[in-house]
Amino acid sequence: MPEATPLLKVTGTKALGAEVILHGDNYDEAYSYAITYAKENNLTFIHPFEDDAVIAGQGTVALEMLDDVNDLDVVVVPIGGGGLISGVASAIKQLDPKIRVIGVTAKGAPAMYNSFKKGSVVNSKSVRTIADGIAVRDVSEKNLKTILECVDEIVQVDDEEIANAILYLLEKQKLIVEGGGAASVAAILHEKFKYKKDSKIGAILSGGNIDVQMLSVIIEKGLIKSYRKMKLLITLIDKPGALMKLTDILRLANANIIEIDYDRTSTKLSYGDAKITIVLETKGKKHQDEIKKMLNENGYEIQIEV
Structure with missing residues (x-):
């Protein structure tokens, strides 16, 4: 690995x-x-995505999906090396050619996307994405041939869109999914391909091996982006009662303080000043606007860290 x-x-x-x-x-x-x-070491190497038996086994995912929902319109599949989508697309096109198969690559690992567009192998010089499970640099010529025959479209999602999908699946579906596995949902959420409003779409979530630290970063950023957390930088005059006055205003604004840092030694500060970093738990954009308004009305100059 x-x-x-x-x-x-x-x-x-x-x-x-x-x-x-x-x-x-x-x-x-x-x-x-x-x-x-x-x-x-005289060992047998089993390829993770270019082995016929592995590809056939992955194709059974399509069979299970169609057993559950036999009138799917679209199936969305993450792509790394292309073994999963090769098996899935082959099975689907043999059973019901009308079903569209959409592949999804990470923008930071664009080899298969570029190869599909060109119709021939285009390898990448490097890869960089939070979706480590689909971070493949070089294209399998064997899988590309199947993909060109059986896949209708390939789209790309960036890391921000993948992170949004991970958070959506965690919050709305109560599922912990890794970046590569969430790529399919990211493509749907961010409308990377066209589909009719009443379409039945099956999305394959191909893994749940997400690092806990990465998950915590995604959650933290998600709370900030959805206006449920707010980080303020405020400069105060360093005197008794100055911090209490500030926190009283935040109390009246119904903002819950969950973290506070008081710095009076920074070389960037004027003598007699203190820099306060406050992290607040908030209830949406309207609530944050109210907090900013109350602080401005009371003479505070604030910076919002995003």
Whole structure:
């Protein structure tokens, strides 16, 4: 696995009895080392997305989806190396060619997207995305051939859109999904492809191995973006009662203080001043506007950190 693989994925694999070797900055570097390691140690290498049996097995996902909902209009599939979508699209087009198959790549790993557009292999020089499960640099020529035959469209989502989808799935669906797995939902939420209003869309969530630290960052940013958390920077005169006056205003505004930092030693401050950083729990944009208005009316100059 790449050296930056989430700890949850590493420990989960070890718990199943495997020896885990971390090597390289991305999947492709780990893959190259795995090939060498297998040859040197006389081991059999099973490709994660270019093996016929693996691809056929992944195609059974489509069978299960159609067993549950036999009149799907669209199926949306995350793409890394292309094995999952190759199996799924092959099965769907044989069973019901009218169903559209949409592939989704991360913008930071655009090789398959660019290859699909050109109709031939276009590898990337590097990859960078929070969706580590689909962060593949080089295109499989074998899978690209299947994708060109069976996939209707490939779209891209960026990390911000993927993070929004992870948070949506956590809050609305009570599902913990990793970046690569949430790419399909990100494409739907951010309208990356056209579909009719009453369309039945199946989205494949292809993994839940998200790092807890990454999840906490996504949640924190999500709270700020949805106006449920507010971070204020305010300069006060450093004298008794100055902080109490400020917190009284925030109390009257029904803002809940969840974090506060008081700095009087910064070289950027004038002598006699103090910089206050306050994190507030708020109830939406209207509530935040009311807080800003009350502070301005009381003579405070504020900066909002986003």
